[in-house]
Each structure stands twice: as C-alpha cells, then as structure tokens.
Amino acid sequence: MSAGRTQAWGPVTLELHQQDLHGAATLTLRDPERRNVMGPPLFDGLEAAILQLEQWTAAGRFHPFSESPPDDAVRVVLVRGEGSAFCAGFDLGLLAEDPDPAQPLLASFLRRLGGCVRRLRALPATSMAVVQGPALAGGCALAMACDLTLACPEARLGYPVHAIGLSPAVSGPVLAARVGAGAARSLLVSGEIVDGARALAMGLVHQLAPDPASLHDHARQVAAQLLAKGPRALAATRRWLLELDGSIDAAACSSALQASLATTGSPGGRSMLQSAWSSRGRR
Amino acid sequence: MPELIHIDxxxxxxxxxxxxxxxxxxxSLPVIEALESALAATAADPAVRVLVLRGEGKSFCAGMDLRGVIDDPVRMGTMLHTLARCSLAIRSLRVPAIACVRGAAIGGGCGLMATCDLALTHAEARLGYPEVDLGICPAVVAPILMRRIGAGRARAMLLTGGVVDGTEAHRLGLATHLAPEADLESAARSLAERLAAGGAEAIATTKAWLADLESELDAQTMRRAADLSARIIQGPEAQQRLRAKFAPPPRTDG
Incomplete structure (x- = not known):
C-alpha cells in the first residue's frame, strides 16, 4: 500500500492514502485468525473508524446537491478483511457463552450492525467492499452497505442465520435495494451461501477478479477510476440514488431491526446458538 | 430542412x-422537442400497436448534445426537462416500446433505451452512462435505470461511469434482447410483429399494472431529477470538464 496515515482501534485499522490514491481511505478488519468476526472489539473499532470517516469525508458539512466536496475530503472508501475471510459475521462463541436467556449481547450486536451499515451508506463517499473469501451474515451486510462490491470466485456470501434462531431481517432493506426483492427474499429465507460467480449473476457482487491475489490490485484500479470522476457529480449522484432507493430510510431500517430483535431471547434461541457453535467445524 | 424524427x-x-x-x-433541443411531439402523436393514434425507437446511421444515440448550451443554463434546463417528459411519455404509452440499438447509446440516449419496455442490441454496441466522468449527475436516468436493472446494479453502473459492451448490457438486464448486428433490424421487426399480434387491451392493462407495482415514475420525481442535473451541470466542476472536452484550449507547449 502507498505511504499514508494509519489509525488503529483494536482489530480495525483505517488508512488515509496520501500518494497514488490520494482522496481514498481503506478500512481493514484485522482479526484474520478469527476470520474477522464481529464482537465488541470489532464493533468498537468499526464505529470509531466510521466516525473518523465521517470527519474525513466532511459528512454533514457540504450539501452535494449545491456544493462541491472540500478539496481535502476523502471521496472513496475501500472496506476489506485481512486474511482469508472478509468477515464471518457475529462472534458465535461469545454469544453462546452469554448466560442471559434474553440474549442482550445478541441484541446489542444487531443494533450496532444496523448502525454501522446505515452510517457507512450515508457517508458522502463512494464505498467499495473487497471480498476475497467468506462474507457471511453481518459480514455480508457490511459488504452490501458499500456502493460497489468486488470479489473473486473464492468469495462466499450469504445470511445463514436461521441456524442460530435469528431473523436476518435487519439486512433486508439494503439487500433488497442491492439485488431486488425476489433475490433478497430467496437469500434471506433460504440462508443459502453463494460463491463469487453466482453472487455476480445475482448482483450481490459487481465485478469479479480472477483470483484473490489479483483482487487487491483490481480494487486499487477501480478506486483510482472513481477518484478521476467529477467529485461533485459523484457525491450528488450517490445522494440522489440513496433518496430514490430508500435503503436507509429511518422507518424501514427501524422496523427491519425490530423484526430481527424480536427473534432474540426466544426460548430455543440459546440452545440453537450453542448447538450451532459446537457443530461449527462440521459445516 | 430534414425532419429530425423520421416516422414510419x-x-x-x-x-x-x-x-x-x-x-x-x-x-439537441430541437431533436428532443421533435421526439416529444412524435411521442404525443403516437399516444393519440389508436392504429399504433407497437412503437420501435431507433437511430438513423451507425449509432442509436450519442447522448445529450451539450455543444452550444454549456453556458446557457436556461436552454440546458429546458433540454433536461423535455427529455424527462419524453421518458414519462414512453413509460405511459399504452403500447409496448422497443428500442433497437445499433452502435452506441450513451448518456441520455442510453436513458431512452432503458425507458423502453424492451431493448434490442448487438454484442459490439457501446452502451452506458459516462456522465460522472464529465462532472455531470445522471439524475434523470437514475430512476429509470433503477427500475430497469435494479437499484444495486444501477448504483454500480452510474457511479463507475464509462461504457459497457452489448453482451455485458444484456447480462445486466439493460438490453433485453441480443442479435447479430447484421440481423438487428429484422430481429426488431419480428419482435414488434409478435407484440403487435398480442391482445392490445391485455398488453395495455399489463403495462399499467406493472407501472402500478413498481410505483410509476411520477412527474414530480422527474422534474426534481432534471433540476438537480441542471444545477450540477452549471457548477464549476462540470463546466471545466465540459469545456475541456468540447473546446480544447490551443496547445502552446510542444
């Protein structure tokens, strides 16, 4: 990577590119041994990084319909995971240990995921997820929050959360805006995990690099192309699309979150989680 | 003066x-105005069963003709609003509309292609929305393209700009039919004949029902889109990029 300023919050780093990708930032999930699972440290890091991005992108400080972004604003954000996975979703080990049958930890994960997705999508910058391996459940939601998703055939995307007694409804609005109501329904109801090629055909992924090794360079090329577009035109177009697709409308996001929350703390919830966790190696 | 829209x-x-x-x-503004009149006449003619939209010559449509209107905000606004009304007119026709796209359909031209119910092209065609490359916001096209290929793909296509070939456009759903270039007109003809043979009332009702289901493009959204696009074109970013494209300054260095 180019010389840049990097900040770290636990398992999340944020790099501000200063040379060849000036105007871009890379958010990296860095817990590769645990496939970048989402637990409190990762959410802490993600929220801190998004807050920093809100400042770097000048969110709320210019109106893309009438003003240009400030010259020093970050305009392109790459989101990636270190190691073989993009992000394997919630930390099931931690959730399985939660002794409270009301599952308050699971509820907090859902709220924090919903918040991160909305804030990432609302940034006045074009965002791009780079998916080289599993991007599952919450990890898939994070990839779908971005404007573009680049992947390779080895990618695995899906929402296999019914196995832990949870509804993936929280991911519905953004997923439906991405792939349409029919494909979203099929993915959320079946819990099916699709590979890179199938994800491209369904519209979960927009471009496919031939292999994980070339994916990184491909992402840098796309970032460089995006940086060459008119910054104001891009910001205004994003904002208009967000308004038209309604994917982060407060009411829709809130009812989707409530639907997922309603499936936490169910009588069988904890035992499903524990059994899913103890059989994890066999899947 | 030759007619700007040929009617057959x-x-x-x-x-x-x-x-x-x-x-x-x-x-150009005269072309868009002629198209609007031709569409109004089509809507009013009960003998018409199918509309085919095509371009004379090698290209379907190179997009908005921005030469001469770059520094004329009023005329620019009129062009965008008239084009937006043309899109609404095509969508609200009782008869099916087929775009027969040879060569290229760029920007506003690709918008017309996406507005038609069906779009036929060939593998080598160049299609897309390079607006953001020029500092322009493709706001008028956005609601139409979202309904055509879905919001997610529309987002990727409009934000990355550039053009794609006919094969990729077909994969994305922007083109509904692909034919060899040499057979393009005859393929469009047989598609049109098949549609003309269908029950006119059934097709009109189906179109209206689909429009209901997808929350039809309303005039207010399209007006806002045209206003937004006009505002971004008048900003310094688009002005600078458009001037560099249409009026390259004389080179003084080697």
Whole structure:
C-alpha cells in the first residue's frame, strides 16, 4: 500500500492514502485468525473508524446537491478483511457463552450492525467492499452497505442465520435495494451461501477478479477510476440514488431491526446458538 | 430542412427514427422537442400497436448534445426537462416500446433505451452512462435505470461511469434482447410483429399494472431529477470538464 496515515482501534485499522490514491481511505478488519468476526472489539473499532470517516469525508458539512466536496475530503472508501475471510459475521462463541436467556449481547450486536451499515451508506463517499473469501451474515451486510462490491470466485456470501434462531431481517432493506426483492427474499429465507460467480449473476457482487491475489490490485484500479470522476457529480449522484432507493430510510431500517430483535431471547434461541457453535467445524 | 424524427408506419408498427446521423443522433433541443411531439402523436393514434425507437446511421444515440448550451443554463434546463417528459411519455404509452440499438447509446440516449419496455442490441454496441466522468449527475436516468436493472446494479453502473459492451448490457438486464448486428433490424421487426399480434387491451392493462407495482415514475420525481442535473451541470466542476472536452484550449507547449 502507498505511504499514508494509519489509525488503529483494536482489530480495525483505517488508512488515509496520501500518494497514488490520494482522496481514498481503506478500512481493514484485522482479526484474520478469527476470520474477522464481529464482537465488541470489532464493533468498537468499526464505529470509531466510521466516525473518523465521517470527519474525513466532511459528512454533514457540504450539501452535494449545491456544493462541491472540500478539496481535502476523502471521496472513496475501500472496506476489506485481512486474511482469508472478509468477515464471518457475529462472534458465535461469545454469544453462546452469554448466560442471559434474553440474549442482550445478541441484541446489542444487531443494533450496532444496523448502525454501522446505515452510517457507512450515508457517508458522502463512494464505498467499495473487497471480498476475497467468506462474507457471511453481518459480514455480508457490511459488504452490501458499500456502493460497489468486488470479489473473486473464492468469495462466499450469504445470511445463514436461521441456524442460530435469528431473523436476518435487519439486512433486508439494503439487500433488497442491492439485488431486488425476489433475490433478497430467496437469500434471506433460504440462508443459502453463494460463491463469487453466482453472487455476480445475482448482483450481490459487481465485478469479479480472477483470483484473490489479483483482487487487491483490481480494487486499487477501480478506486483510482472513481477518484478521476467529477467529485461533485459523484457525491450528488450517490445522494440522489440513496433518496430514490430508500435503503436507509429511518422507518424501514427501524422496523427491519425490530423484526430481527424480536427473534432474540426466544426460548430455543440459546440452545440453537450453542448447538450451532459446537457443530461449527462440521459445516 | 430534414425532419429530425423520421416516422414510419407499417402494419400497426410505428417506427420513430432519430434522424441526425451526422451527429450520431445526439439529442439537441430541437431533436428532443421533435421526439416529444412524435411521442404525443403516437399516444393519440389508436392504429399504433407497437412503437420501435431507433437511430438513423451507425449509432442509436450519442447522448445529450451539450455543444452550444454549456453556458446557457436556461436552454440546458429546458433540454433536461423535455427529455424527462419524453421518458414519462414512453413509460405511459399504452403500447409496448422497443428500442433497437445499433452502435452506441450513451448518456441520455442510453436513458431512452432503458425507458423502453424492451431493448434490442448487438454484442459490439457501446452502451452506458459516462456522465460522472464529465462532472455531470445522471439524475434523470437514475430512476429509470433503477427500475430497469435494479437499484444495486444501477448504483454500480452510474457511479463507475464509462461504457459497457452489448453482451455485458444484456447480462445486466439493460438490453433485453441480443442479435447479430447484421440481423438487428429484422430481429426488431419480428419482435414488434409478435407484440403487435398480442391482445392490445391485455398488453395495455399489463403495462399499467406493472407501472402500478413498481410505483410509476411520477412527474414530480422527474422534474426534481432534471433540476438537480441542471444545477450540477452549471457548477464549476462540470463546466471545466465540459469545456475541456468540447473546446480544447490551443496547445502552446510542444
């Protein structure tokens, strides 16, 4: 990577590119041994990084319909995971240990995921997820929050959360805006995990690099192309699309979150989680 | 003066041809106004069963003709609003509309293609929305393209700009039919004949029902889109990029 300023919050780093990708930032999930699972440290890091991005992108400080972004604003954000996975979703080990049958930890994960997705999508910058391996459940939601998703055939995307007694409804609005109501329904109801090629055909992924090794360079090329577009035109177009697709409308996001929350703390919830966790190696 | 939209009627199939081949059928204000009139006449003619929209010459349409209007905000706004009304007119026709796209459909031209119910092209065609490359916001096209290929793909296509070939456009759903270039007109003709043979009332009702289901493009959204696009074109970023494209400054260095 180019010389840049990097900040770290636990398992999340944020790099501000200063040379060849000036105007871009890379958010990296860095817990590769645990496939970048989402637990409190990762959410802490993600929220801190998004807050920093809100400042770097000048969110709320210019109106893309009438003003240009400030010259020093970050305009392109790459989101990636270190190691073989993009992000394997919630930390099931931690959730399985939660002794409270009301599952308050699971509820907090859902709220924090919903918040991160909305804030990432609302940034006045074009965002791009780079998916080289599993991007599952919450990890898939994070990839779908971005404007573009680049992947390779080895990618695995899906929402296999019914196995832990949870509804993936929280991911519905953004997923439906991405792939349409029919494909979203099929993915959320079946819990099916699709590979890179199938994800491209369904519209979960927009471009496919031939292999994980070339994916990184491909992402840098796309970032460089995006940086060459008119910054104001891009910001205004994003904002208009967000308004038209309604994917982060407060009411829709809130009812989707409530639907997922309603499936936490169910009588069988904890035992499903524990059994899913103890059989994890066999899947 | 040659007509800017050529109209041909045969067996209930009305063919509207953009007729400015020397400018790759670029959409100047007179062309867009002629198209709006031709669409109004089509809507009012009960003998028409199918509309085919095509371009004379090598290209379907090179997009908005921005030469001469770059520094004329009023005329620019009129062009965008008239084009937005043309899109609404195509969507609200009772008869199916087929775009027959040879060569290229760029920007506003690709918007017309996406507005038609069906779009036929060939593998080598160049199609897309390079607006953001020029500092322009493709706001008018956005709601139409979202309904055509879905919001997620529309987002990727509009934000990354550039153009794609006919094969990729077909994969994305922007083109509904692909034919060899040499057979393009005859393929469009047989598609039109098949549609003309269908029950007119059934097709009109189906179109209206689909429009209901997808929350039809309303005039207010399209007006806002045209206003937004006009505002971004008048900003310094677009002005600078458009001038560099249409009026390259004389080179003084080697």
């Amino acid at each position: 009627d045969r067996d209930g199939i009305r063919t509207l041809s953009l007729n400015r081949p020397e400018a790759r059928n670029a959409l």
